[in-house]
Amino acid sequence: xxxxxxxxxxxxxxxxxxxxxxxxxxxxxxxxxxxxxxxxxxxxxxxxxxxxxxxxxxxxxxxxxxxxxxxxxxxxxxxxxxxxxxxxxxxxxxxxxxxxxxxxxxxxxxxxxxxxxxxxxxxxxxxxxxxxxxxxxxxxxxxxxxxxxxxxxxxxxxxxxxxxxxxxxxxxxxxxxxxxxxxxxxxxxxxxxxxxxxxxxxxxxxxxx
Numbered sequence: 001x002x003x004x005x006x007x008x009x010x011x012x013x014x015x016x017x018x019x020x021x022x023x024x025x026x027x028x029x030x031x032x033x034x035x036x037x038x039x040x041x042x043x044x045x046x047x048x049x050x051x052x053x054x055x056x057x058x059x060x061x062x063x064x065x066x067x068x069x070x071x072x073x074x075x076x077x078x079x080x081x082x083x084x085x086x087x088x089x090x091x092x093x094x095x096x097x098x099x100x101x102x103x104x105x106x107x108x109x110x111x112x113x114x115x116x117x118x119x120x121x122x123x124x125x126x127x128x129x130x131x132x133x134x135x136x137x138x139x140x141x142x143x144x145x146x147x148x149x150x151x152x153x154x155x156x157x158x159x160x161x162x163x164x165x166x167x168x169x170x171x172x173x174x175x176x177x178x179x180x181x182x183x184x185x186x187x188x189x190x191x192x193x194x195x196x197x198x199x200x201x202x203x204x205x206x207x208x209x
Contacts, residue, residue: 002064003064003067003068004064004068005064006062006063006064006065007037007063007064007065007067007068008064010063010064011035011063011064011065011115012115013035013037013064013065016034016035016036016037016040017037019034020033020034020036020040020117021033021034021116021117021118021121021147021148022117023117023121023125023147025112025125025128025129025142026128026132028048028049028108028109029108029109029110030103030108030109030110030111030112030125030128031044031048031050031109031110031111031112032111032112032113032117032121032122032124032125032142032147033111033112033113033117033121034113034114034115034116034117034118034121035057035065035069035113035114035115035117036069036111036113037065037068037069038068038069038071038072041053041069041072041073041076041078041111042072042076044111045076045077045078048109048111049109050078050109050110050111051078051079051106051107051108051109051110052078052079052080052081052106052107052108052109052110052111053069053073053078053079053080053081053110053111053112053113054081054082054083054099054102054106054110054111054112054113054124055069055070055080055081055082055083055084055113056083056084056085056112056113056114056120056121056124057084057113057114057115057120057209058082058083058084059082065115079106079107081102081106083095083098083099083102083124085099085114085120085123085124086120087114087118087119087120087123087154087155087158087208087209088119088154088155088157089157089189090157090161090185090186090188090189090192091123091158091161091185092185093179093180093183093185096127096179097179097180099124099127100127100131100176103127103128103131112124112125114209115208115209116148116208116209117147117148118147118148118149118155118208119143119149119155119158119208121147122142122143122144122147122149122158123142123143123158123161125142126139126140126141126142126143126162127139127175129142130165130175131175131176135166135169136162136163136165136166136169137166139162139165140159140162140163140166143155143158143159143162150202152194152195153194153195153202154194154202155194155202155208156192156194157188157189157192157194160188160191160192161188164183164188165178165179165183168182
């Protein structure tokens with residue numbers, strides 16, 4: 001199967017031809033979307049001056065969309081970086097710390113993308129908000145129904161991540177110190193309870209990663 005056929009019909013990119021799930025996190029610095037096809041990446045580079053792309057899905061050898069965007073980025077003069085995140089599990093501390101490092105070292109503007117642009121992109125956008133001095137509530141707002149995020153499903157554990165930091169924020173803890181010293185992903189995973197119907201909808205109907 002060709003990379004294009006795989007991208008369009010196995011990775012569901014046919015649905016992303018018209019639906020970009022585009023979002024401006026901070027104009028001129030950070031943008032978010034679902035997984036862009038090559039011409040969409042080129043259009044974003046022209047319109048917004050995108051200099052770097054962070055792939056929140058990670059390297060996926062069998063994924064046509066991955067092959068296409070991985071080849072398109074350098075051809076457009078863009079830096080391409082992989083930083084996989086989870087959509088249904090407690091965020092991993094080390095992965096978030098590597099994401100923070102990328103934010104601070106990659107040339108801007110940066111485009112972050114996952115598959116649908118709803119969950120992992122929302123988490124990464126929320127982390128950016130925290131690094132820019134916004135509070136936990138503003139960070140959590142990046143996980144929104146407007147982008148297709150469902151807080152009642154398994155993906156709601158990402159909302160709980162920001163809720164956990166909000167408690168520490170109220171006590172004067174800055175985000176990076178809390179992440180390094182206090183955040184307990186095992187405990188967060190054990191506490192979180194998604195709703196079965198919402199999880200069925202995101203997993204089986206929307207077929208989220």
